[in-house]
Amino acid sequence: MRLNIKLHALGLGLVLLASAAAAAAAEPQPRKPNIVFILVDNLGYGDIGAYGGGELRGAPTPDIDQLAREGLRLTNFNVEPECTPSRSALMTGRMPVRSGLDGQVANPGNRGGLSPWEVTLLELLQKAGYRTAMYGKWHLGEENGRLPNDQGFDEWWGFPKSSGDTLRELQPGWTAEIAPQQPLMEGRAGQPSEKVGVYNLALRPLMDGMITEKSVAYILDQAGSKQPFFLYVPFSLPHTPPLPNPKFADSGKTDYQNVLREIDANTGAILDALERAGLADNTIVVWTSDNGPETMQGIGVQYGAQADSGPFRGEFPSAWEGAIRTPAIIRWPGHVPAGRSSNALVSIVDFYATFARLAGVEADIPRDRAIDSIDQTDLFLGTADRSKRESVMFFYDSALLAVKWRNYKVHFQVRNTADGTVRVAGQGVTNGYVMTLNYPWIFNIENDPKELWNMSGTSEWLGQPVARVQAEYYRSLARFPNLKPGQEKPVAAQ
Amino acid sequence: MRLNIKLHALGLGLVLLASAAAAAAAEPQPRKPNIVFILVDNLGYGDIGAYGGGELRGAPTPDIDQLAREGLRLTNFNVEPECTPSRSALMTGRMPVRSGLDGQVANPGNRGGLSPWEVTLLELLQKAGYRTAMYGKWHLGEENGRLPNDQGFDEWWGFPKSSGDTLRELQPGWTAEIAPQQPLMEGRAGQPSEKVGVYNLALRPLMDGMITEKSVAYILDQAGSKQPFFLYVPFSLPHTPPLPNPKFADSGKTDYQNVLREIDANTGAILDALERAGLADNTIVVWTSDNGPETMQGIGVQYGAQADSGPFRGEFPSAWEGAIRTPAIIRWPGHVPAGRSSNALVSIVDFYATFARLAGVEADIPRDRAIDSIDQTDLFLGTADRSKRESVMFFYDSALLAVKWRNYKVHFQVRNTADGTVRVAGQGVTNGYVMTLNYPWIFNIENDPKELWNMSGTSEWLGQPVARVQAEYYRSLARFPNLKPGQEKPVAAQ
Numbered sequence: 001m002r003l004n005i006k007l008h009a010l011g012l013g014l015v016l017l018a019s020a021a022a023a024a025a026a027e028p029q030p031r032k033p034n035i036v037f038i039l040v041d042n043l044g045y046g047d048i049g050a051y052g053g054g055e056l057r058g059a060p061t062p063d064i065d066q067l068a069r070e071g072l073r074l075t076n077f078n079v080e081p082e083c084t085p086s087r088s089a090l091m092t093g094r095m096p097v098r099s100g101l102d103g104q105v106a107n108p109g110n111r112g113g114l115s116p117w118e119v120t121l122l123e124l125l126q127k128a129g130y131r132t133a134m135y136g137k138w139h140l141g142e143e144n145g146r147l148p149n150d151q152g153f154d155e156w157w158g159f160p161k162s163s164g165d166t167l168r169e170l171q172p173g174w175t176a177e178i179a180p181q182q183p184l185m186e187g188r189a190g191q192p193s194e195k196v197g198v199y200n201l202a203l204r205p206l207m208d209g210m211i212t213e214k215s216v217a218y219i220l221d222q223a224g225s226k227q228p229f230f231l232y233v234p235f236s237l238p239h240t241p242p243l244p245n246p247k248f249a250d251s252g253k254t255d256y257q258n259v260l261r262e263i264d265a266n267t268g269a270i271l272d273a274l275e276r277a278g279l280a281d282n283t284i285v286v287w288t289s290d291n292g293p294e295t296m297q298g299i300g301v302q303y304g305a306q307a308d309s310g311p312f313r314g315e316f317p318s319a320w321e322g323a324i325r326t327p328a329i330i331r332w333p334g335h336v337p338a339g340r341s342s343n344a345l346v347s348i349v350d351f352y353a354t355f356a357r358l359a360g361v362e363a364d365i366p367r368d369r370a371i372d373s374i375d376q377t378d379l380f381l382g383t384a385d386r387s388k389r390e391s392v393m394f395f396y397d398s399a400l401l402a403v404k405w406r407n408y409k410v411h412f413q414v415r416n417t418a419d420g421t422v423r424v425a426g427q428g429v430t431n432g433y434v435m436t437l438n439y440p441w442i443f444n445i446e447n448d449p450k451e452l453w454n455m456s457g458t459s460e461w462l463g464q465p466v467a468r469v470q471a472e473y474y475r476s477l478a479r480f481p482n483l484k485p486g487q488e489k490p491v492a493a494q
Numbered sequence: 495m496r497l498n499i500k501l502h503a504l505g506l507g508l509v510l511l512a513s514a515a516a517a518a519a520a521e522p523q524p525r526k527p528n529i530v531f532i533l534v535d536n537l538g539y540g541d542i543g544a545y546g547g548g549e550l551r552g553a554p555t556p557d558i559d560q561l562a563r564e565g566l567r568l569t570n571f572n573v574e575p576e577c578t579p580s581r582s583a584l585m586t587g588r589m590p591v592r593s594g595l596d597g598q599v600a601n602p603g604n605r606g607g608l609s610p611w612e613v614t615l616l617e618l619l620q621k622a623g624y625r626t627a628m629y630g631k632w633h634l635g636e637e638n639g640r641l642p643n644d645q646g647f648d649e650w651w652g653f654p655k656s657s658g659d660t661l662r663e664l665q666p667g668w669t670a671e672i673a674p675q676q677p678l679m680e681g682r683a684g685q686p687s688e689k690v691g692v693y694n695l696a697l698r699p700l701m702d703g704m705i706t707e708k709s710v711a712y713i714l715d716q717a718g719s720k721q722p723f724f725l726y727v728p729f730s731l732p733h734t735p736p737l738p739n740p741k742f743a744d745s746g747k748t749d750y751q752n753v754l755r756e757i758d759a760n761t762g763a764i765l766d767a768l769e770r771a772g773l774a775d776n777t778i779v780v781w782t783s784d785n786g787p788e789t790m791q792g793i794g795v796q797y798g799a800q801a802d803s804g805p806f807r808g809e810f811p812s813a814w815e816g817a818i819r820t821p822a823i824i825r826w827p828g829h830v831p832a833g834r835s836s837n838a839l840v841s842i843v844d845f846y847a848t849f850a851r852l853a854g855v856e857a858d859i860p861r862d863r864a865i866d867s868i869d870q871t872d873l874f875l876g877t878a879d880r881s882k883r884e885s886v887m888f889f890y891d892s893a894l895l896a897v898k899w900r901n902y903k904v905h906f907q908v909r910n911t912a913d914g915t916v917r918v919a920g921q922g923v924t925n926g927y928v929m930t931l932n933y934p935w936i937f938n939i940e941n942d943p944k945e946l947w948n949m950s951g952t953s954e955w956l957g958q959p960v961a962r963v964q965a966e967y968y969r970s971l972a973r974f975p976n977l978k979p980g981q982e983k984p985v986a987a988q
Binding site: 058308448 | 540545547549550551569751803804835837940941942943947
């Protein structure tokens with residue numbers, strides 16, 4: 001209203017604005033890029049061909065490998081130790097410990113999840129005029145008020161928690177009264193989400209096919225639209241139970257191999273939809289995994305996952321490289337140079353500031369809270385070789401597990417180290433292993449990617465830069481206290 | 495003489511033959527390809543960029559990566575558990591257990607080494623008209639009669655044993671009387687090799703530079719020659735002590751990283767010499783490693799090797815994939831399709847029959863002994879997708895350690911498993927490890943490249959194809975007994 005009055009009062013101004021609008025129509029401003037963000041579940045660094053797996057794993061991944069050749073392949077991309085923390089980091093641009101989501105995945109029935117107080121990436125992109133949609137796994141809350149349509153998605157369809165829930169019906173004596181099955185839900189912004197089915201074991205092999213179908217339909221619907229969109233595709237595979245769609249159930253392969261082939265084909269179908277819609281050129285495609293492998297075979301060979309961590313040690317949830325380093329491919333034709341690899345340090349929190357800049361809403365990044373996201377636009381576009389990031393901190397259950405600083409990693413507390421062994425450098429050990437309980441454990445993760453040789457005896461100096469990283473975090477807490485798990489708002493903001 | 499008489503008697507024939515000769519000069523027969531075989535020492539599958547290392551290891555390897563892009567990258571290339579056995583396999587086309595060389599590297603002073611009774615690849619290639627030369631590490635015998643110039647090399651320069659010998663002078667109390675230093679030698683066919691220096695710790699960092707210089711000079715000398723050549727370049731690096739040439743001693747990197755950079759640059763210098771000599775197009779270049787990593791840091795951080803086995807488990811000497819799977823790149827412009835990867839099963843013994851065929855001397859492969867080499871020409875040239883090989887056997891110290899059959903591996907005896915643990919599939923173990931001593935251990939090495947999940951409980955059926963592989967070997971022994979270590983000829987041939 002105020003604007004209209006001002007314009008009426010300034011007749012000339014109005015004409016000028018109209019001319020400017022006409023000029024814009026003739027020479028349109030570069031359109032804001034669409035974004036398709038594909039996130040697979042518990043896939044290891046070594047699973048796909050572009051990262052040394054694929055054919056080597058008996059499961060070629062030609063479509064993902066092609067995507068890597070057409071874009072940027074990050075080889076030092078850091079996620080969080082587990083599903084929920086990684087998804088929280090992606091949505092908020094903040095370390096999940098700040099959001100009370102760095103811990104164990106919320107138990108069934110626990111309200112939990114991402115507080116609506118958080119300003120999600122989607123909410124930023126909506127300010128930039130983006131349509132937003134999600135099909136797949138959420139894992140950031142399971143009740144209305146905490147679901148995707150409460151957090152910046154115009155629409156969503158999928159399941160609120162983990163695919164592992166589908167296994168409950170295998171337990172002897174299980175009934176829905178003891179523990180109900182996970183709902184399949186859908187929702188639109190401004191309305192409560194509704195239960196539209198049950199995500200049970202029968203549906204489990206069909207889930208990613210359904211996610212793909214809905215994603216493809218959404219993309220085709222965007223053809224010709226002037227409005228940019230953000231499509232989030234959090235696939236359910238290869239998380240346990242890794243059951244492939246019957247279309248991909250080659251009996252000469254293991255379930256996990258078939259699942260890798262299915263993930264590749266589903267990725268290909270989404271890329272193909274972008275081509276068919278004429279949107280491939282103006283769409284940023286990101287393909288990554290929320291955390292490293294789970295290799296459990298606890299419920300029998302046929303269901304067990306055998307994700308592979310590539311050259312790294314460890315499994316999720318932990319801060320070993322095998323858990324927190326995953327493939328990450330970024331394609332944007334004509335903007336992100338094709339066929340490039342980079343070992344620069346990038347964190348999953350970095351998409352927040354990067355996408356905000358590319359969408360032109362960097363000024364809307366909130367200043368009333370700690371934001372850990374670093375704008376990596378220059379690295380992605382190839383105008384810089386180096387990351388602006390020098391360190392990453394890994395928290396779990398409120399404990400600082402590890403800090404990566406440049407090419408070093410300092411472990412303060414080690415989780416999930418079933419093999420339990422670390423070698424000690426410079427102590428005359430040849431091909432032997434020494435168990436040590438003295439923390440910190442320090443590794444040169446470039447020279448020793450498997451984190452086998454604890455350098456703590458010779459690397460006391462590293463305490464100084466790492467202490468500075470910690471100090472900066474603790475200073476930020478004084479201004480912006482962390483949300484505690486389940487807390488709606490920080491104390492200062494209550 | 496007889497030919498001359500016949501030609502004189504057939505005037506017309508002579509004219510026709512002369513015309514044919516003129517036509518041949520105008521359209522020469524395809525020249526036999528030169529071969530440059532670069533073999534690095536104890537480099538792991540994960541060390542170079544083309545196999546997931548390089549920049550990730552803090553040591554970019556652009557020249558080797560470029561070679562991989564221009565040729566075939568094998569991802570299931572199998573060597574032997576240790577240096578001497580792998581070199582024996584390469585030279586003879588026979589499993590080293592047949593040659594009495596499957597065991598511990600010959601001790602200093604032990605005559606040992608490859609028997610002159612063996613028909614080496616070089617002796618075959620000499621029949622095909624090849625010049626042959628070697629610069630670098632031999633490790634197949636250290637006395638005259640067992641040196642490269644006794645085994646089919648026209649000339650050689652280098653050292654007879656291991657670079658580890660250079661460390662003896664660091665031992666307190668060491669004198670040359672207690673254990674002399676290893677000689678540096680050179681030799682020509684038909685003459686005894688001579689000692690031309692000492693391979694001591696001062697020379698160790700310079701060794702690969704010298705090997706490169708001699709290799710480059712040899713290649714440049716071949717420019718314009720009508721005779722094909724085989725040049726064997728067994729580098730000394732990255733074997734312990736991994737000491738880089740001062741030109742590559744970047745103090746911001748570890749010795750091992752600098753050594754990787756040096757290996758890359760030396761490889762580049764050899765490839766560059768082929769270009770300068772105009773020989774690149776008609777030369778097959780092979781780049782591989784004799785066995786997987788040694789990660790000992792026994793004599794201090796600065797000398798320790800930290801080779802990386804990539805996605806595989808284990809270290810040399812053993813039959814874990816980390817020990818017996820190494821990078822292998824094959825370039826032959828216009829013949830081997832560029833930019834291809836293959837996970838087909840290939841063994842280091844296979845070069846023997848393959849090179850014999852490419853040199854046109856397959857008929858000269860001996861029939862009076864067991865030959866394990868399989869001609870892989872079709873696979874290398876891309877006229878076949880699959881290997882003709884279905885299995886590989888791994889012996890060490892006369893014991894059968896393991897058999898690979900298709901995508902399975904059966905371990906009968908495990909060496910060097912310092913971490914000592916294997917998981918048991920289908921037993922309710924989640925993220926836990928179970929120590930087992932029951933052999934065999936069975937792994938699906940595609941689905942489980944780290945050999946973590948012992949499938950023996952569910953894979954009894956695999957005993958049958960593997961038993962057939964063993965039976966074929968034992969049948970061959972009845973006809974062709976193995977040489978015992980130190981034996982000159984098999985009993986039947988004495």
